Amino acid sequence: MISCRDFITELGNLLDEDVASEIREQLEAHLAHCNTCQVLYDSTRKTLRIVTESGSFEYPEPIAEPLVSKVMDRIRSGCEVED
Amino acid sequence: MLRWFENPSWRIAVGFLPEVDETLSAESLTTLKRNFGLAPRIYRALMIRPDLVDAQVRFLDQLLFTKGALTRVQKEFILLAVSAENNNSYFPALHCQTLQFLGVKPEQSQQVAIDHREANLSEPDVALLDFARKLASTPHSFTDLDVDSLRKADFNDEQILEAVLMVGLTQFLNCIQMGLGTEPDFKPRITFSVKEVNPPIVSERQIVEPELPGEFVSDDPDFEIVARVRKGETDAFEELVRKHGRRVYRSLLGIVGSPQDAEDALQDAFFKAFQHLPHFEGRSKFSTWLVRIAINTGLQRVRSRKEFDRIDEDDEEFRPRNIQAWTETPEDFYSREELRRLVETEVMKLPVKYRVALILRDLEEVSTEEAAAALGLSIPGLKARVLRGRLMLRESMVPYFSKAVAGKS
DSSP states (O other): OOOHHHHHHHHHHHHTTOOOHHHHHHHHHHHHHOHHHHHHHHHHHHHHHHHHHTTTTOOOHHHHHHHHHHHHHHHHHOOSOOO | OOHHHHSOOSOSOOSSSOOOOOOOOHHHHHHHHHHHSSOOHHHHTTTTSHHHHHHHHHHHIIIIISOOSSOHHHHHHHHHHHHHHTTOOHHHHHHHHHHHHTTOOHHHHHHHHHHGGGSOOOHHHHHHHHHHHHHHHOGGGOOHHHHHHHHHTTOOHHHHHHHHHHHHHHHHHHHHHHHHTOOOSSOOSSOOOHHHHSOSSOOOOOOOSOOOOHHHHHTOTTHHHHHHHHTTOGGGHHHHHHHHHHHHHHHHHHHHOSHHHHHHHHHHHHHHHHHHGGGOOSSSOHHHHHHHHHHHHHHHHHHHTTOOOOTTSOOOOOOOOOOOOBOSSGGGGSOHHHHHHHHHHHHHHSOHHHHHHHIIIIISOOOHHHHHHHHTOOHHHHHHHHHHHHHHHHHHHHHHHBHHHHHHO
16 A cells, blocks of 8 residues: 555656556545545646636746847847847 | 656666566656656665565655754765765765755766765865765775864754664665666766776866757757758758748747747847857757757846746745636636737746746657756756646646636626
């Protein structure tokens, strides 16, 4: 039987659905009797859903074009090569 | 593509012996994945006797992975130096990755393999590796004077015992790998050819570009535009700016924190990418290479503000707290705008190394392999940081989304 520590180690792979079936079975068996890991798994999964759907750190559309121009201006005039 | 990683199957030929349909115990698999991010082929090559694999993994766990009298890095260095002494390139490749995960730069690991005396190590560590190499290469000439040399360098008896055991373990592992013809698990970022292990002169290291499996490279959707720019068609670069600006901006905002800084850094990053395009060899996707430049540009800015937490420090184990059940759809209690602000605020509170990893994986939804390449991390290293970021973020969200709170709102 796997421990809570083992479960947490595998949690990232479980969230990414990147676990072999034999490991998944072990993890699910652990979840069935461990309330703490159940809550941890559920709330981390929901956190991820909220993060992914939040639209955070979006590119501010009104400045997108001016920014492209600034970059290209600098490149076209930019023979002042620095490293 | 790293098929073995995406879909770990035991039915893969892993060496001279035929494949067998056996599985490793969950305990062994968990121990291996915790430390390597995968079950290395060297253990899969032994699956005719899974019981012996389990016994080995337990020994490995107790001697190498678990903290003992020597530090984990000292023990990994012994494994690296002795494998190099044996001209074995499987283990240096695997353990350079592991050492990178532990915060040791690949340059230093490579140098330990080539010549540990030139690897910027402390005097006791040099003595330790002198001892290990001698025991490995000329065991018949080993005497109590060699043991005394370690005592003089302030090693105690338990440490000396562990050093001897580590040399023995490395010889054992090297012998198995060579005897079974186990192929490396992946195309190593650094390889030690026989020549390089004992070079006439110290060779220079040359890795800048993250390497990705060939499939990615030939599929690079930017291949054509990049080729046009390289031929002198500067205007074609605009297409790349427009196409990747969003991803670069998002990654940068997550690193530097303010929109103004993100815009400045974005300009710097694209400018640098343009300047260095002649050196881009197409060994990774253009977008991965670009994001890597952007991340480095962002990190430089944060470093200059002195808020930077060291990116290579050891990660102590993180224990989740605040275990309270959440409501079924916690996002229903807040508006979209409130959620966005909450996520941005809390993500920005994460230490930058976890923040960047999390943004790449969970906001940009970049693959694990690409994110690891962009950050110059091993796959286990990247995964560990993403998980840590997710768990810390979860914890910061508990006050907003737990059943107790939602019920009151």
